[in-house]
Amino acid sequence: MGAIQALRGTRDILPEEVSYWQRVETAARDILGRSAYREIRTPIFEQTDLFERGIGEATDVVGKEMYTFKDRGDRSLTLRPENTAGVIRAFIEHHLHAQGGVMRLWYTGPMFRYERPQAGRQRQFHQLGAELVGSPDPRADAEVIAIATDLLQSLGLKALRMDLNSVGTIADRQTYREALVAYFTPHQAELDADSQDRLTRNPLRILDSKDERTKAIAQDAPSILDYLSPDSQKHFDRVRQLLEDLGISYQLNPRLVRGLDYYTHTAFEIISDDLGAQSTVCGGGRYDGLVAELGGPETPAVGWAIGLERLILLLQQQSLAAAAVDFYLVSRGDRAEAQALKLAQTLRQLGFAAELDLSGSAFGKQFKRADRSGAVACLILGDAEADSETVQIKWLKSGEQEAIAQSDLLDKADDLRRRITDFREGA
RNA sequence: GCGAGCGUAGCCAAGUGGUUAAGGCAGUGGAUUGUGGUUCCACCACUCGCGGGUUCGAGUCCCGUCGUUCGCCCCA
Numbered sequence: 001m002g003a004i005q006a007l008r009g010t011r012d013i014l015p016e017e018v019s020y021w022q023r024v025e026t027a028a029r030d031i032l033g034r035s036a037y038r039e040i041r042t043p044i045f046e047q048t049d050l051f052e053r054g055i056g057e058a059t060d061v062v063g064k065e066m067y068t069f070k071d072r073g074d075r076s077l078t079l080r081p082e083n084t085a086g087v088i089r090a091f092i093e094h095h096l097h098a099q100g101g102v103m104r105l106w107y108t109g110p111m112f113r114y115e116r117p118q119a120g121r122q123r124q125f126h127q128l129g130a131e132l133v134g135s136p137d138p139r140a141d142a143e144v145i146a147i148a149t150d151l152l153q154s155l156g157l158k159a160l161r162m163d164l165n166s167v168g169t170i171a172d173r174q175t176y177r178e179a180l181v182a183y184f185t186p187h188q189a190e191l192d193a194d195s196q197d198r199l200t201r202n203p204l205r206i207l208d209s210k211d212e213r214t215k216a217i218a219q220d221a222p223s224i225l226d227y228l229s230p231d232s233q234k235h236f237d238r239v240r241q242l243l244e245d246l247g248i249s250y251q252l253n254p255r256l257v258r259g260l261d262y263y264t265h266t267a268f269e270i271i272s273d274d275l276g277a278q279s280t281v282c283g284g285g286r287y288d289g290l291v292a293e294l295g296g297p298e299t300p301a302v303g304w305a306i307g308l309e310r311l312i313l314l315l316q317q318q319s320l321a322a323a324a325v326d327f328y329l330v331s332r333g334d335r336a337e338a339q340a341l342k343l344a345q346t347l348r349q350l351g352f353a354a355e356l357d358l359s360g361s362a363f364g365k366q367f368k369r370a371d372r373s374g375a376v377a378c379l380i381l382g383d384a385e386a387d388s389e390t391v392q393i394k395w396l397k398s399g400e401q402e403a404i405a406q407s408d409l410l411d412k413a414d415d416l417r418r419r420i421t422d423f424r425e426g427a
Numbered sequence: 428g429c430g431a432g433c434g435u436a437g438c439c440a441a442g443u444g445g446u447u448a449a450g451g452c453a454g455u456g457g458a459u460u461g462u463g464g465u466u467c468c469a470c471c472a473c474u475c476g477c478g479g480g481u482u483c484g485a486g487u488c489c490c491g492u493c494g495u496u497c498g499c500c501c502c503a
Contacts, residue, residue: 005493005494008493008494008495059501060500060501060502061501061502064428064500064501065501065502081502082502082503111503113501113502113503115428115500115501115502116428116429116499116500117495117496118496118497118498119496119497120503121501121502121503125503126503127503128503129503194499194500205501210499258502259501259502260502269503276497276498277497277498277499278501278502278503280502280503281503282503283502283503284503304503305503306503307502307503308503309503310503311503330461330462332461361455361456362459362460362461363460363461363462363463364459364461364462364463365455365456365463366462366463367461367462367463367464368463368464369463370462370463371463371464372463372464378462378463380461380462382461383461384461392461392462394462394463396463396464399462399463401462
């Protein structure tokens with residue numbers, strides 16, 4: 001077949017699914033708005049250098065997953081693989097720090113990573129993120145986490161758990177890294193191939209290995225929590241205390257390491273067991289070094305990002321009926337059909353949801369479609385109604401039917417609205 | 428980037444080398460020329476992702492390619 005298809009790792013979000021996206025967006029806008037976060041929209045591509053510096057050259061994201069290309073002016077551009085770097089770039093560029101105090105920001109949009117597609121993983125995917133820039137306070141960590149859990153909860157998601165850890169400061173991590181290398185080196189030969197490689201590249205990752213033998217060895221490896229400086233320890237203790245005060249439960253996981261270099265102190269992941277291998281729905285933490293790294297003033301920050309495709313996968317598993325229309329209009333005959341069109345328009349102006357049958361087929365068929373549409377009521381217009389300028393309303397769930405004058409519609413709107421909600425709730 | 432599975436209609440599918448490619452859902456028309464959710468009838472794949480090969484014969488076997496699924500790596 002010669003038909004062009006969407007590229008590998010990309011997909012169309014069809015009307016059936018869009019209602020889920022809208023639910024998430026509405027809930028996010030609501031909760032973040034009430035929490036004093038303001039939306040920011042940044043470009044979908046940036047200078048490659050931004051990500052190399054921000055995310056870290058040694059990370060997989062930068063090393064092998066970026067969509068990088070030269071534009072016609074021979075500049076190296078990259079489709080954003082995440083948005084924290086972009087948001088912070090904008091923060092610095094527009095001197096948002098000059099406004100003093102903290103800046104609370106959120107964003108949503110497509111991200112791009114050149115990876116092998118898998119359940120819950122695509123090349124173009126969407127994230128919703130929040131960043132609280134300018135506060136080193138543990139309360140900032142707790143606030144940001146609380147918003148994420150609130151959002152997920154308000155969507156009705158169950159069976160989520162949270163892993164929490166502290167990765168300390170860059171210096172803490174450096175000494176810990178040395179300790180890990182010292183621990184694993186004698187066992188080098190027994191480690192799986194990937195982990196042997198990680199020993200030099202990124203020893204923290206060995207802790208995450210899924211290989212059974214490596215896991216057994218890692219069992220007794222030193223814990224990062226024993227390598228936190230007193231200040232880091234204090235910060236982490238406070239964050240934990242605050243979360244407990246907020247009634248947010250979490251699992252302490254010293255093996256939790258984040259993939260991107262910029263994280264410091266608090267790291268967390270919200271995980272679902274219903275997603276297969278790509279189980280992280282939300283990941284985030286503190287990144288006190290990033291603003292300075294990108295050329296801004298020394299500025300602490302915390303944030304997170306939710307993977308929207310994964311979130312929606314969960315929502316779909318828990319399903320929710322699609323919104324059906326209030327009125328389905330069936331009509332037959334030139335004048336009646338014209339009146340039905342006009343009536344549908346009037347109903348919409350009054351705030352109702354109305355769908356017009358355009359088939360012109362026998363009433364029997366039109367009723368069948370009315371029924372399938374899930375509409376609460378059917379409006380019927382034939383020659384008789386066209387002559388008398390009335391319309392038959394048939395309530396599909398009860399079967400009762402009545403005639404009203406078309407001109408009475410406006411007066412009866414409130415009554416109709418009430419009956420529609422009655423029928424909807426009664427169902 | 429690596430490993431494994433799959434690709435038959437809008438959707439779910441049977442088919443495992445012999446020729447007319449089951450069945451179900453949805454759709455369209457009719458029984459029912461103005462009243463649905465039940466029922467009945469009819470119609471709905473010159474073709475099995477695409478390209479090549481093996482064979483007298485291929486949806487079925489082989490190679491390639493594209494897509495997809497699951498896992499690894501990694502991450503949201």
